[in-house]
Amino acid sequence: MLIVWCWLIAVISVVLAYIVxxxxxxxxxxxxxxxxxxxxxxxxxxxEIFLISAAALFLAAIDEVCExxxxxxxxxxxxxxxxxxxxxxxxxxxxxxxxxxLNGLPGEKRRLTATYMVYGIFSTVVxxxxxxxxxxxxxxxVIDANKFSVEAEQVLSRAQTLGGLPIxxxxxxxxxxxxxxxxxxxxxxxxxxxxxxxxxxxxxxNLVVRYTPLSHAFAQExxxxxxxxxxxxxxxxVITGIWVYTGQYSTFIGDVLEVMAPMRExxxxxxxxxxxxxxxxxxxxxxxxxLLGFLSRMSDQWGGVAALLGIxxxxxxxxxxxxxxxxxxxxTAEGAV
Numbered sequence: 001m002l003i004v005w006c007w008l009i010a011v012i013s014v015v016l017a018y019i020v021x022x023x024x025x026x027x028x029x030x031x032x033x034x035x036x037x038x039x040x041x042x043x044x045x046x047x048e049i050f051l052i053s054a055a056a057l058f059l060a061a062i063d064e065v066c067e068x069x070x071x072x073x074x075x076x077x078x079x080x081x082x083x084x085x086x087x088x089x090x091x092x093x094x095x096x097x098x099x100x101x102l103n104g105l106p107g108e109k110r111r112l113t114a115t116y117m118v119y120g121i122f123s124t125v126v127x128x129x130x131x132x133x134x135x136x137x138x139x140x141x142v143i144d145a146n147k148f149s150v151e152a153e154q155v156l157s158r159a160q161t162l163g164g165l166p167i168x169x170x171x172x173x174x175x176x177x178x179x180x181x182x183x184x185x186x187x188x189x190x191x192x193x194x195x196x197x198x199x200x201x202x203x204x205x206n207l208v209v210r211y212t213p214l215s216h217a218f219a220q221e222x223x224x225x226x227x228x229x230x231x232x233x234x235x236x237x238v239i240t241g242i243w244v245y246t247g248q249y250s251t252f253i254g255d256v257l258e259v260m261a262p263m264r265e266x267x268x269x270x271x272x273x274x275x276x277x278x279x280x281x282x283x284x285x286x287x288x289x290x291l292l293g294f295l296s297r298m299s300d301q302w303g304g305v306a307a308l309l310g311i312x313x314x315x316x317x318x319x320x321x322x323x324x325x326x327x328x329x330x331x332t333a334e335g336a337v
Contacts, residue, residue: 002072003063007056010125011049017119018045024108025115051208052126058201059129065193066136068143074135085131086124093123137194141240144191145248148184152252155180159259167270170263171277178281181256185288188249189297195240196298202232245294253289257282 018025029044063071075082097120101113155177162173260282267278287293 002075003056003060006125006129007052010052010122013118013121013125014045014048014052017115017122018043020118021111021115024104024112048122051205052122054204054208055126055129055201058197059133061201062133062136062194062197065190065197066140067190068147069136069139071132071136074132074139078135082132082135086128089127089131090120090124093120093127097123133198137198140194141191144188148188148191148248148252151184151187152248152255155184156255156259159256162259163262167266167274170266171274174260174263174278174281177256177259178284181253181285184252185249185297188244192240192244192298195236199234199237241294241298245291249294250289253285257285257289260285 025044030041059071094117097116098113101109101116103109104112158180159173159177162170162177165173260278263278267275288297
C-alpha cells in the first residue's frame with residue numbers, strides 16, 4: 001500500500017508540473033509518434049506517468065522476491081539512516097530544480113522554476129525509491145548470506161557423522177547430504193533473484209528511454225544517465241555473482257567434497273552399486289562447483305530474463321548507430337526501386 005500511495009503522489013506531481021510548465025514543456029518534452037508531418041504528438045506527461053507506473057511495479061516485484069525484508073521494514077527499522085537520506089535527496093532535487101529554472105530562456109525562468117518546484121515531488125519520490133531499492137537489496141543479501149552460513153554448517157555437521165558407519169547407512173546418509181546440499185544451493189540461487197530483477201528493470205528502462213518515442217519526454221541528462229545505469233546493472237550482477245560464487249557457492253560444495261573424500265575407500269571396497277552411487281554424487285558436485293555449473297543455475301528464471309533484456313539492449317545499440325541506420329535506409333530504398 002505504501003508503494004501505491006507514493007505512486008499516486010508522484011503522478012499528481014507530474015500532472016501539476018506539466019500544467020504549470022504549459023507551452024515550455026510542451027515544446028521540450030513532447031513525444032512524437034511517426035516521421036511524417038501527420039505525426040502524433042503527445043505530452044511527455046503520459047510518458048513519465050507510464051515510467052513511474054513501471055517503476056512502482058518494478059519495486060513491488062523486488063519487494064515480492066525479497067523473502068526476509070520489505071520496503072516498509074527498511075523504512076521503519078533504520079530511521080536514523082532513512083530520514084537523513086530522504087532529506088539529502090530532497091535538498092539535492094530542489095537545488096537542481098532551482099539551477100534548471102534559473103538557466104531557462106529569458107522570460108521563462110520564473111515559470112520554469114515554479115515548474116521544478118512542483119516536479120521536485122515527483123523527482124524526490126523517484127530518487128528516494130531508488131535509495132530504498134538499494135537498501136532493500138543490501139539488507140536481503142546480508143540476511144541471506146547469514147542464513148546460508150547456518151544451513152551450510154548444518155549440512156556439513158550431519159555429513160561428518162557418516163564416517164565409520166556400515167556402508168548401507170553411509171549411502172543413505174550420503175544421499176540425504178546430497179539432497180540437503182542441493183536444497184541449500186537452490187535457496188542460494190533464489191537469493192540472487194532481487195539482483196536479476198533489478199538488472200532486468202534497468203535494461204528495460206534503458207530500452208524505453210533511448211529507443212522509443214518516450215525518449216522525447218526526457219532531458220538529455222536522463223538519456224546520458226542510461227549509460228550509467230547500464231554499467232550499474234552489469235557491475236551489480238558481476239560483483240554479486242563473484243561474491244556468491246567464491247564466498248558461498250563454490251566454498252560450500254568444496255567443503256562437502258572434502259567431507260566425502262575420507263569415505264572413498266569404504267565405497268570403492270563395497271559392492272558396485274554403492275561405488276556407483278558415490279561416484280555419481282561426487283561427479284555431480286564437481287560439475288556444480290565449476291563456474292559453468294554456477295552460471296547454468298543462475299540463468300534460470302530471473303537470471304535468464306535479465307540476460308535476454310541485456311542482449312536486446314546491446315542489439316538496439318548496434319542497430320541504432322548512424323552507419324547502421326544509413327545502411328538500413330539504403331537497403332529499403334533499393335528494395336523499393
